[in-house]
Amino acid sequence: MENLTEQELATLNAVRFPQIPLYEGFGAPVRLESDLRDCEVSYGEVPKDLNGALYRCGPDRQYPPLIGDDIFIDGEGLVVMFRFENGHVDFKTRYVRTERFLLQEKHRRGLFGRYRNRYTHDPIAKGCNPGTANTNVVWHAGKLLALKEDDLPIEIHPYTLETIRRYDYDGGIKSVWLSAHPHLDQTTNELLTFAYQAKGDGTTDMAYYVIGPDGKVKHEVWFNAPWPGMLHDFAICDKYVIFPFFPLLTDVEVLKKGGPFYQWHRDKETMVAVVPRYGTADQIRWFRGPTSFAGHMMNGSSNGSKVSVDICLSRGNSFAFFPNHDGAPPDPTQGAPYLTRLTLDLAGQTEEIKSERLYDWLCEMPRTDDRYQGNGTYRNGYVVCHDPRRVWAGMSGFSSVGHYDLKTGAANSWSPGPNSGVQEPCFAPRKPNSPEGDGYILALVNRMAENRSDLVILDAKNLEAGPVAMVKLPVRVRTTFHGMWVSQEALDSGHYSVSRTP
Ligand code: V55
Ligand code: FE
Numbered sequence: 001m002e003n004l005t006e007q008e009l010a011t012l013n014a015v016r017f018p019q020i021p022l023y024e025g026f027g028a029p030v031r032l033e034s035d036l037r038d039c040e041v042s043y044g045e046v047p048k049d050l051n052g053a054l055y056r057c058g059p060d061r062q063y064p065p066l067i068g069d070d071i072f073i074d075g076e077g078l079v080v081m082f083r084f085e086n087g088h089v090d091f092k093t094r095y096v097r098t099e100r101f102l103l104q105e106k107h108r109r110g111l112f113g114r115y116r117n118r119y120t121h122d123p124i125a126k127g128c129n130p131g132t133a134n135t136n137v138v139w140h141a142g143k144l145l146a147l148k149e150d151d152l153p154i155e156i157h158p159y160t161l162e163t164i165r166r167y168d169y170d171g172g173i174k175s176v177w178l179s180a181h182p183h184l185d186q187t188t189n190e191l192l193t194f195a196y197q198a199k200g201d202g203t204t205d206m207a208y209y210v211i212g213p214d215g216k217v218k219h220e221v222w223f224n225a226p227w228p229g230m231l232h233d234f235a236i237c238d239k240y241v242i243f244p245f246f247p248l249l250t251d252v253e254v255l256k257k258g259g260p261f262y263q264w265h266r267d268k269e270t271m272v273a274v275v276p277r278y279g280t281a282d283q284i285r286w287f288r289g290p291t292s293f294a295g296h297m298m299n300g301s302s303n304g305s306k307v308s309v310d311i312c313l314s315r316g317n318s319f320a321f322f323p324n325h326d327g328a329p330p331d332p333t334q335g336a337p338y339l340t341r342l343t344l345d346l347a348g349q350t351e352e353i354k355s356e357r358l359y360d361w362l363c364e365m366p367r368t369d370d371r372y373q374g375n376g377t378y379r380n381g382y383v384v385c386h387d388p389r390r391v392w393a394g395m396s397g398f399s400s401v402g403h404y405d406l407k408t409g410a411a412n413s414w415s416p417g418p419n420s421g422v423q424e425p426c427f428a429p430r431k432p433n434s435p436e437g438d439g440y441i442l443a444l445v446n447r448m449a450e451n452r453s454d455l456v457i458l459d460a461k462n463l464e465a466g467p468v469a470m471v472k473l474p475v476r477v478r479t480t481f482h483g484m485w486v487s488q489e490a491l492d493s494g495h496y497s498v499s500r501t502p
Contacts, residue, residue: 013109017061018068026421027072027445030478031063038089039082039455044469046087046457047440050428052491053158054082054442054455055137057146057484062101065112067120071321072479074115076101077134077154079146079161080095080477081127082442082455085488089455089471094161096133096146096154103128116150116261118201135180136482140191141215142494143167147180149196149232158491160397173215175207176200180482181233181296182211186371186496189213192241192277196231201261202252204228208241208275213495223281227272230262235300235309236277236374242300242309243273244342246293248322263325264317266291272353274307274344287344289353293317298383299365301376305347309404310381312364313340336362339381339404347404359404359411361385365424369460370484371498379407380437380460382425387413397421397479401443401456403463414463418458419449423477427460428485432497437461440468442485453477 017023059075077096082089092112095101097397103125103299104111112130121130131151139147143398145167152173155164175195182193191211198207204227225231230248234241247268250261272287298310316334317324322329343354363385372378384398390413392399400413401422416422421487423444430439437460445454455471491494 015063015109015329018070019068022070022072026448026451026476027073027478030476031060031062031077032093032475033095034091034093034475036474037383039089039091040472041089042454042470042472044457044467046084046089046471047430048087049236050084050440050457051086051488052084052430052486054084054426054483055139055144056080056423056444056480057134057137058102058478059132059134060095060478063104063108065110066122067115071115073134075132075134077132077148078147078478079137079156079375080480080483082471083159091473093477094156096156096339097163098131098133098151098154099129099166100125109407114258114260116201117255119256120252120258131177134481138182138184138191138484139486139490140182140184140211141213143215147178147182149180151177153178158486162373165299168213169217169414170432172211173209175205178209179231179234183234183236183373184370184496185236185374186498187345190375192219192236194231194234194243196225197228197250198222200336201255202228202250206231206243210278212346219278220280221281222276223273223284227268232264233296234295235297235311237300237302237307237376238374239277239302240300241275241277241309241372242297242344243275244297244309244311245271247275247291247361248293248317248319249325250347260322262319262322262328265325266316266323267326270353272342272344274346281302285344285346287351287353289342289355291316293319293335296320296364296366296442298339298381299368299373299375299378301378303376306343306345308341308343308475310339310341310358310366312337312366312383313342325344339363339366339383349432358406358409361402361411363386364398365482367425369425369427369429369439371429371496372436378436379405381406382427382441384422384424385413387411387415390415391418397423397446401425401441401458401463402443403460412464414456414458414466416445416447416454419447421446421448423480424482426483426485428487432489433499444480446479451476458477
């Protein structure tokens with residue numbers, strides 16, 4: 001075998017995915033790129049006032065990973081677009097042509113090993129950016145960016161979805177990568193974003209950036225995290241940004257031995273940094289609370305000296321595929337997230353984090369009416385959840401799309417029924433200046449039994465009335481993580497013209 005060329009070796013290796021639960025049924029790699037003009041509408045009518053595009057992103061393995069195993073946050077990013085025009089919906093998917101994708105394409109095989117462990121990759125991949133662009137898509141300052149937290153944004157074309165370039169904001173970003181969870185303030189057209197482990201694997205450096213409406217870095221704060229952990233998401237409000245630190249930590253020595261990128265430290269507490277939105281590192285305030293974990297935040301707000309953040313919080317690690325540092329078996333009872341309000345009092349005498357559970361439905365992927373990100377008066381939240389009145393189809397994902405009215409405490413939901421699951425809900429306003437929460441919820445539906453997907457359009461104010469329309473896809477879309485609705489007006493102008501109704 002030694003005297004075979006790389007090319008010959010590669011063609012000897014048939015593409016064969018390992019038989020692991022992640023790749024069974026709905027999780028099987030799809031690996032197709034689709035173009036479908038005029039999707040079938042199996043129910044109702046697509047509102048004619050919904051013009052623009054829903055963008056989403058998720059992993060879909062291009063080639064099998066080198067280690068014969070995988071976790072659900074790895075895999076090459078596939079961008080999904082539903083383009084809405086005058087009652088018609090066109091569907092398109094494209095892989096993001098990351099360096100990693102192009103290198104594997106050339107060699108016709110997987111070159112990457114364990115999630116974010118560069119010591120497990122093929123030597124051919126040395127020096128290649130391992131980013132997958134598989135987590136989120138955001139439209140800001142006239143650019144559509146596909147994001148993953150261990151790489152810089154990848155700019156893609158908003159209509160063809162062709163990959164344009166890896167984007168460092170013309171040299172404005174000095175961190176080695178950027179979060180996949182920037183938060184967009186549609187009233188100022190600023191994109192607030194950050195990097196954790198901002199100088200490389202296992203570093204404690206944090207970088208926080210405000211990108212202006214012109215797409216240029218306008219504010220930057222560097223500070224140190226209490227430990228080199230995961231910081232997947234943060235929250236913004238008018239005067240502050242809030243960074244919660246949970247004890248899922250990276251140890252470079254573990255990486256060198258081929259181990260996991262994160263380990264859970266159940267003996268460690270939760271820490272929260274409140275950073276002034278346009279301030280400096282010396283103004284940062286720190287707060288402490290018991291061990292907890294959250295992937296995602298719904299929104300932040302500030303009221304006088306009190307800063308709060310609504311967050312899908314669990315007591316322990318909800319990423320059971322990252323092991324306990326002390327070798328104990330995973331404890332799934334601790335990983336269930338519930339919408340929880342953390343309150344930090346800047347005028348208080350203590351560093352205590354006050355914590356209050358807002359709803360008893362297990363939920364994740366929290367979203368708002370995007371025009372109200374960072375607005376303390378917001379009252380509508382949208383999640384995927386397990387409404388106990390619904391049937392949960394197990395492996396199909398969450399059973400229901402939920403709407404929480406944070407003012408009245410009411411909760412309602414819609415479920416696609418048995419053998420189906422839902423993905424993260426995205427809000428689209430009925431009209432650009434509609435009041436908060438007046439619009440539609442767009443969500444991908446996993447049809448397990450039929451091995452394909454739907455896109456459901458719901459009335460955001462009345463989920464329980466059932467779909468406004470159901471857009472039927474002839475193919476399966478593997479579970480996507482995040483994305484957003486972008487109106488045609490915002491696509492045309494490159495900015496948002498949102499003025500808030502109080
Ligand atoms: C998360 C997701 C990621 C990731 C790290 O939801 C954390 C949590 C989709 O990728 O890389
Ligand atoms: Fe996320």
